[in-house]
Amino acid sequence: MLMLPRKQAHLKQGGPERHQRRLVYVVLTLMTGYFAMIGSLNVFLFHAYPTAALDYIGGIGSGLFLRYFYQSQNLRIASMGVVAILIAVMLVFVHIADGRAYSLIWITLVPPITFFLLGRRMGACVTGGVFLYIIAFVYLRLPQWQPIEVGLGTLLNIIEVFIAHLLLFQLYERSRSEAFAELEHLSETDKLTGLVNRSRLDVILSDELLQHERSGRPLALILSDVDHFKRINDEHGHLIGDDILKGIADFLFAQCRQSDTCGRWGGEEFLIICPDTAVEEAIMLVERIQQACHAQKFINDIQVSLSFGVAVHTAGTDADQLLQRADYALYEAKRQGRDRYVIAQDTSSD
Numbered sequence: 001m002l003m004l005p006r007k008q009a010h011l012k013q014g015g016p017e018r019h020q021r022r023l024v025y026v027v028l029t030l031m032t033g034y035f036a037m038i039g040s041l042n043v044f045l046f047h048a049y050p051t052a053a054l055d056y057i058g059g060i061g062s063g064l065f066l067r068y069f070y071q072s073q074n075l076r077i078a079s080m081g082v083v084a085i086l087i088a089v090m091l092v093f094v095h096i097a098d099g100r101a102y103s104l105i106w107i108t109l110v111p112p113i114t115f116f117l118l119g120r121r122m123g124a125c126v127t128g129g130v131f132l133y134i135i136a137f138v139y140l141r142l143p144q145w146q147p148i149e150v151g152l153g154t155l156l157n158i159i160e161v162f163i164a165h166l167l168l169f170q171l172y173e174r175s176r177s178e179a180f181a182e183l184e185h186l187s188e189t190d191k192l193t194g195l196v197n198r199s200r201l202d203v204i205l206s207d208e209l210l211q212h213e214r215s216g217r218p219l220a221l222i223l224s225d226v227d228h229f230k231r232i233n234d235e236h237g238h239l240i241g242d243d244i245l246k247g248i249a250d251f252l253f254a255q256c257r258q259s260d261t262c263g264r265w266g267g268e269e270f271l272i273i274c275p276d277t278a279v280e281e282a283i284m285l286v287e288r289i290q291q292a293c294h295a296q297k298f299i300n301d302i303q304v305s306l307s308f309g310v311a312v313h314t315a316g317t318d319a320d321q322l323l324q325r326a327d328y329a330l331y332e333a334k335r336q337g338r339d340r341y342v343i344a345q346d347t348s349s350d
């Protein structure tokens with residue numbers, strides 16, 4: 001059977017900034033390690049000392065920025081630092097190598113990194129500037145360039161740039177899917193209580209009904225409303241009212257089974273969807289909640305009582321009809337004096 005979440009797992013929040021922070025850490029760490037490694041290769045393998053010096057400068061610059069970012073947490077400055085170091089090192093490399101083909105391909109890393117870190121507008125300006133410079137450089141130098149031999153160095157550079165693009169793409173994809181999951185989580189979660197919200201409850205209920213229509217197993221809905229909540233707000237203030245609602249949400253959530261879904265239906269109303277639950281089991285659950293609620297004290301030792309409307313799914317009943325029956329039963333529980341439950345009559349055969 002499909003297990004659906006009763007309460008949304010809390011995702012780390014912080015929006016795109018969290019991803020950018022991670023990207024700055026990753027890029028700076030990679031750049032520090034990468035420049036150190038390539039610098040050493042250039043010294044010991046290729047004996048290309050000016051290029052090695054440039055790599056070491058890039059490595060030290062990246063390391064210093066990494067330390068600065070770790071201590072200050074200033075994302076904007078660190079992002080600009082990453083982009084500045086990257087562009088400076090690449091342009092100097094292009095000049096040292098005098099534009100040989102493999103040095104130019106490093107420039108392709110400028111757009112993804114600047115767009116990630118500086119945003120669309122700034123990314124476009126910086127990328128545009130760098131590309132204009134490179135176009136002018138190539139235009140002016142092209143007549144003097146001789147054909148080059150494709151050697152080990154060229155191949156290594158092409159592979160390195162390719163790997164860097166793959167890593168960047170992966171990072172971007174992960175950030176994007178995490179941001180999407182965060183948005184999805186926010187759109188399904190009630191901000192005050194952390195329970196699933198009404199629109200998510202609607203989806204879960206429809207899914208569960210589909211499953212139960214097929215399997216023929218029972219399904220119960222328990223709609224609960226806090227009694228005289230207005231009075232609590234009036235006597236203790238809206239903020240305490242909010243805290244009590246959070247307490248009630250946690251309390252109800254703790255009372256439910258793993259397979260149940262407990263969500264905030266709206267205001268001071270909560271909905272519990274209980275799969276594989278016949279009316280007797282739903283009654284047992286409601287009585288247990290009621291008993292526990294009588295013994296429960298919320299913030300400032302405030303006690304509350306709850307009224308319940310219980311409806312059990314019968315063949316041919318859709319989500320709206322089931323909810324309507326639970327709502328009507330809840331209304332009856334209120335009408336009969338509150339702090340009680342009423343079982344909805346099965347009207348499907350009427």
Ligand SMILES: Nc1nc2c(ncn2[C@@H]2O[C@H](COP(=O)(O)OP(=O)(O)OP(=O)(O)O)[C@@H](O)[C@H]2O)c(=O)[nH]1
Binds near residue numbers: 233238241245
């Ligand atoms: N603090 C707080 N109050 C809320 C929230 N949502 C709804 N309420 C309050 O809940 C109260 C509901 O009042 P009523 O619908 O009159 O119901 P009641 O006072 O609980 O009375 P009965 O339901 O008839 O027992 C209103 O005062 C709303 O302002 C919320 O998110 N926070």
